[in-house]
Amino acid sequence: MSALSDVARLAEVSKATVSRALSGNGYVSIETRNRVVAAAAAIGYVVSSNASSLVTGHTKNVGVVIPFINRWFFGEVLEGIETALIAAGYDLTLYRLSADDAARRRVFEYFLVRKRVDAVIAVGIELTRTEVDLLRSLGKPIVGIGGAVEGMATLSIDDVAAAELITELLIGLGHTRIMHVGGSQQKQVDFRVHSQRLKGFTQAMRSAGLRYDDESFRPTDISIEGGYTAGLSILADPRSRPSAIVAGADEVAIGIIIAARQLGIQVPAQLSVVGIDGHDLAPMFGLTTLAQHPKSQGTMAVRLLLDELTDLTEPLDRPASNWNTFPVSLEVRQSTTAPPLP
Amino acid sequence: MSALSDVARLAEVSKATVSRALSGNGYVSIETRNRVVAAAAAIGYVVSSNASSLVTGHTKNVGVVIPFINRWFFGEVLEGIETALIAAGYDLTLYRLSADDAARRRVFEYFLVRKRVDAVIAVGIELTRTEVDLLRSLGKPIVGIGGAVEGMATLSIDDVAAAELITELLIGLGHTRIMHVGGSQQKQVDFRVHSQRLKGFTQAMRSAGLRYDDESFRPTDISIEGGYTAGLSILADPRSRPSAIVAGADEVAIGIIIAARQLGIQVPAQLSVVGIDGHDLAPMFGLTTLAQHPKSQGTMAVRLLLDELTDLTEPLDRPASNWNTFPVSLEVRQSTTAPPLP
DNA sequence: CTGCGGTGTGGAACCGGTTCCACAATCATC
DNA sequence: GATGATTGTGGAACCGGTTCCACACCGCAG
Numbered sequence: 001m002s003a004l005s006d007v008a009r010l011a012e013v014s015k016a017t018v019s020r021a022l023s024g025n026g027y028v029s030i031e032t033r034n035r036v037v038a039a040a041a042a043i044g045y046v047v048s049s050n051a052s053s054l055v056t057g058h059t060k061n062v063g064v065v066i067p068f069i070n071r072w073f074f075g076e077v078l079e080g081i082e083t084a085l086i087a088a089g090y091d092l093t094l095y096r097l098s099a100d101d102a103a104r105r106r107v108f109e110y111f112l113v114r115k116r117v118d119a120v121i122a123v124g125i126e127l128t129r130t131e132v133d134l135l136r137s138l139g140k141p142i143v144g145i146g147g148a149v150e151g152m153a154t155l156s157i158d159d160v161a162a163a164e165l166i167t168e169l170l171i172g173l174g175h176t177r178i179m180h181v182g183g184s185q186q187k188q189v190d191f192r193v194h195s196q197r198l199k200g201f202t203q204a205m206r207s208a209g210l211r212y213d214d215e216s217f218r219p220t221d222i223s224i225e226g227g228y229t230a231g232l233s234i235l236a237d238p239r240s241r242p243s244a245i246v247a248g249a250d251e252v253a254i255g256i257i258i259a260a261r262q263l264g265i266q267v268p269a270q271l272s273v274v275g276i277d278g279h280d281l282a283p284m285f286g287l288t289t290l291a292q293h294p295k296s297q298g299t300m301a302v303r304l305l306l307d308e309l310t311d312l313t314e315p316l317d318r319p320a321s322n323w324n325t326f327p328v329s330l331e332v333r334q335s336t337t338a339p340p341l342p
Numbered sequence: 343m344s345a346l347s348d349v350a351r352l353a354e355v356s357k358a359t360v361s362r363a364l365s366g367n368g369y370v371s372i373e374t375r376n377r378v379v380a381a382a383a384a385i386g387y388v389v390s391s392n393a394s395s396l397v398t399g400h401t402k403n404v405g406v407v408i409p410f411i412n413r414w415f416f417g418e419v420l421e422g423i424e425t426a427l428i429a430a431g432y433d434l435t436l437y438r439l440s441a442d443d444a445a446r447r448r449v450f451e452y453f454l455v456r457k458r459v460d461a462v463i464a465v466g467i468e469l470t471r472t473e474v475d476l477l478r479s480l481g482k483p484i485v486g487i488g489g490a491v492e493g494m495a496t497l498s499i500d501d502v503a504a505a506e507l508i509t510e511l512l513i514g515l516g517h518t519r520i521m522h523v524g525g526s527q528q529k530q531v532d533f534r535v536h537s538q539r540l541k542g543f544t545q546a547m548r549s550a551g552l553r554y555d556d557e558s559f560r561p562t563d564i565s566i567e568g569g570y571t572a573g574l575s576i577l578a579d580p581r582s583r584p585s586a587i588v589a590g591a592d593e594v595a596i597g598i599i600i601a602a603r604q605l606g607i608q609v610p611a612q613l614s615v616v617g618i619d620g621h622d623l624a625p626m627f628g629l630t631t632l633a634q635h636p637k638s639q640g641t642m643a644v645r646l647l648l649d650e651l652t653d654l655t656e657p658l659d660r661p662a663s664n665w666n667t668f669p670v671s672l673e674v675r676q677s678t679t680a681p682p683l684p
Numbered sequence: 685c686t687g688c689g690g691t692g693t694g695g696a697a698c699c700g701g702t703t704c705c706a707c708a709a710t711c712a713t714c
Numbered sequence: 715g716a717t718g719a720t721t722g723t724g725g726a727a728c729c730g731g732t733t734c735c736a737c738a739c740c741g742c743a744g
Contacts, residue, residue, distance in 0.1 A: 001480070003700055014724045019702055026703085027721050049456040050401070051700035053392045055729045061435075061458075069421050075412030082411070082438050086445070091453065093403075094436045096424050103428070111433065114391040115730095116403075138343070225626050258626075261603060284567050284600070345730055356694045361732055368733085369692050393730035397699045457700095 002043040011039035022047065053115070061091040062305065063117035065107065067124055067190055069096060071222065072251060072279050073294050077123050077145055080298025088306055093117060097125055108134060119305045121145065123298075124190040127152070141308040143301050146193055153308075155301055157292045157326045159193050159276075163200025165330070166274045166290045167246050171208045174338045175244040175272060178205065181230050181256065182248020184219040194222070197248050197276060215240075220252060227255020235263050235271070243339035244272040250279030250289050257285050257335065268337040278331065286334035297326055344385045353381035364389065395457070403433040404647065405459035407449065409466055409532055411438060413564065414593060414621050415636050419465050419487055422640025430648055435459060439467055450476060461647045463487065465640075466532040469494070483650040485643045488535055495650075497643055499634045499668045501535050501618075505542025507672070508616045508632045509588050513550045516680045517586040517614060520547065523572050523598065524590020526561040536564070539590050539618060557582075562594060569597020577605050577613070585681035586614040592621030592631050599627050599677065610679040620673065628676035639668055 008018045013032060020026040021036035028036075039045075053059045062085055068074045078094075085092045093116065095107045108131050112120060120135055124146035132151045135142050144154040163180075170178055180201040183194025198217060205212040218234060220226040227247060234256075235241055247253035253275030260267050267273055267286075275282065278291025304324075350360045355374060362368040363378035370378075381387075395401045404427055410416045420436075427434045435458065437449045450473050454462060462477055466488035474493045477484050486496040505522075512520055522543040525536025540559060547554040560576060562568040569589060576598075577583055589595035595617030602609050609615055609628075617624065620633025646666075 005700080015701075016703075016725080017723060020723090023702080027723085029722060032722080046452070046455045046457075048396070048700055049458050050392045050395045051729090052702075053729095054390070054396055054700080054731085055702045057729085059392070069411065069424070070414065070417030072412065075417060079411050079438065082436060086437070086449075086453075091458065092436050094424060094434050095428070096421065107428070110388070111428075113388045116391050116433065224623055228626055255626075258600075281566055284570055284597075347730080357731075358695080358733075359693060362693090365732080369690085371692060374692080390730055393699090394732075395699095396701085396730080397732045399699085 002045045004045070004047070006043055007036065007040045007045050010043065011036045057115075058118045058309075059091075059116060060089060061093055061117050062302075063093045063095060063112050063120045065095045065097045065112075065120065065122050065125055067097050067099075073249070073277060074123060076294035077298040080295035081121060081123075081302055082298075084299040084302035088302065090118075090302075090306075112140075113138065119143075119309055121301050121305060122152075124193065126192050141305055143304050143308075145297050145301050146190065153304055153324070155297050155304070155324045155326060156193075157328050159196035160200040160203065162276050162290045162292075162328055163197040163246065163248075164204045165200075165328075166276060166288075167201050167204035168208075169288070169330070169332075169336065170244045170246065170272060170274060171204065171210065173244075173272065173336060176210055176339070177242045178210065178244045178246060179216055179218060179234065179242040180246045180248065181218045181220055181227065181234070181252055182246075183222050186219075190222075194248050201246050220248075222249045222251055224251050224255040224258070227252035228259045229255070231256035231259025232263070235260055235265055241265075241271070243270075244274070244336075247273065247275045250275035250277040250282050250287060253287050253289065253335075254279070254281055254285050257287065268335050270340055272336040272339070274336060278329075282331065283333065288333045288336040289331050291329050291331050292326060300324075300326075344387045346387070346389070348385055349378065349382045349387050352385065353378045399457075400460045400651075401433075401458060402431060403435055403459050404644075405435045405437060405454055405462045407437045407439045407454075407462065407464050407467055409439050409441075415591070415619060416465060418636035419640040419643075422637035423463060423465075423644055424640075425637075426641040426644035430644065432460075432644075432648075454482075455480065460651055461485075463643050463647065464494075466535065468534050483647055485646050485650075487639050487643050488532065495646055495666070497639050497646070497666045497668055498535075499670050501538035502542040502545065504618050504632045504634075504670055505539040505588065505590075506546040507542075507670075508618060508630075509543050509546035510550075511630070511672070511674075511678065512586045512588065512614060512616060513546065513552065515586075515614065515678060518552055518681070519584040520552065520586045520588060521558055521560060521576065521584040522588045522590065523560045523562055523569065523576070523594055524588075525564050528561075532564075536590050543588055562590075564591045564593055566593045566597040566600070569594035570601045571597070573598035573601025574605070577602055577607055583607075583613070585612075586616070586678075589615065589617045592617035592619040592624050592629060595629050595631070595677075596621070596623055596627050599629065610677050612682055614678040614681070616678060620671075624673065625675065630675045630678040631673050633671050633673050634668060642666075642668075 004015055004018050008015045017028060018036050021028045021033045064081055066074055066078060082092050097104050097107060119141040122144045142152045144152055146156050182197055185195055202212055218230050220230040245256055247256060253273050256273050257267055260271050265271050275287050275289040278289055282289050346357055346360050350357045359370060360378050363370045363375045406423055408416055408420060424434050439446050439449060461483040464486045484494045486494055488498050524539055527537055544554055560572050562572040587598055589598060595615050598615050599609055602613055607613050617629055617631040620631055624631050
């Protein structure tokens, strides 16, 4: 409704002075400023961010591309990002990216390009070289969480090490027949993370000289249902049953525990289960897990981005491909113990 | 980078013609249009939505305020909204609204007002009269999902009827000692829904002439953990144990089932449990529930909003406070049966 | 042949701010 | 007292589109 010129008229100053008074850039005497502020308040004036963006070139808005919303890790990250952005006075525009290629291109070539966002946070998505180049050519900083690609700053835990560590915990307890139930290695949006975890698992097994074959890995959906279904099928036959399972994510681990309980298999007496992530439900299920902290990953991503946005004096010719590894913490609970005697 | 005037120069026409050719408003000969489109493609031109919004007054952007992200119902709704908005060429700006009053005011008085959003969807939030008026005075349509207030269009299931129905199912099976474990009645962002469900429960109990007292309702967090904790405490004492529980949400019901299993209480032989929502995990736990379809509620909200946005010839003087009740479906599974013989 | 409605196009104003530049006043410095 | 730096303010250009208006051309009815 009310525009800057209305404020100017009311305060009896020029538009330029109003702009300076309200934005805090440039010289304005204290009395003038007060008069302007009062006038603005009187008519309920709020800057039009459109008009402002048009001339300044930045929008105070960050685009977030994310493949899932209703999955624990992603929801947590999103929450962390949202909180941090709002606190910094930024808006968050959300784009859920499915595996659908057409939709994905649309987001990149239509939505993200229209000078609407200052920067992009990509969560759990492996961006293509082209996508990154497109964004960079527009001068938009990108930071990734989880999946990544060279040419952009990335935050994530070291998934290989995480899986390795949690597997070693089982090995250390004396387990030898260990299975990995994790994310499908098919091309998926969040493919990378789970192939890394699989890699960590196999490395640990190989280092310990334990048998590892096709049967040792079972792909599944990353969800409680996925783990449950896989669990039922794996645990059905007592002879082929492993003594321990490394789940690719806590949801999967929880599903497996539920399946085990249902089949009357004691956890951990007959079956040890470990997960990765530090899911909210882990304590409730007594799940031993390697916890990460997705919320603070979100916060940190925002901080990185804002730094880059304000440091934009030197126009992003910097290394740019720095990989920040996030800390994890081992949370040992009641789902792990030494293997049953044969 | 490239602006409309660049396209104009390349295609050897005026800016006005480029605008018409690309937006499809006004007369442009087919040859000219082709030339313009080709020129635009050649230099990778994309309209600046800022500039465009500045003059047209609308932004093709919808603000969504929502209290939780990582809770099933809210995540689903958000997904539905996102999909529908993107499909319609709209952006979605996300504001998570905590109970924190200051933050809430900030969102309303600062973020939502800056001519950045064309409309607002409020999910599970009881907006105050002031908030609604503020938005309406700016000519921004609002639609609510779940919590609502007069003066705005709202979508939700009939929570009273839902709770009543599912309670009656238990009563019909012969249960008489029924408890309700549900959302706290303290002032919370999504308070309304759960007070409605409690009301439906009490109504059903009263209608059936069953005893209902303070002990019959147990407030809890709406989460699996919340249900689990409440479940452990309720089910601990065999003498005071109810024969059936109506959970205020499926998460809670699932938590209760897990608690029951852990205590060695057979569901449904010794304890029937029902929920409301139709959570993804309900089938896995054999949970009998009254299912709603949050994703399509999101979609529907978007449709309503877009209708209002395009019909804006008559500037929203219409009834405006229409309450659309959403369909639910009863999904009977294995968590319910007749009460055990005394 | 004149007049009129439908097409097609360009010029220019405008949306609502920000910022460069010019100018004035004040104050400290030499 | 002249010089120059600091502070305060207004005018005007500009960001990148959209749209009103004027004008030209066309075909067709009277």
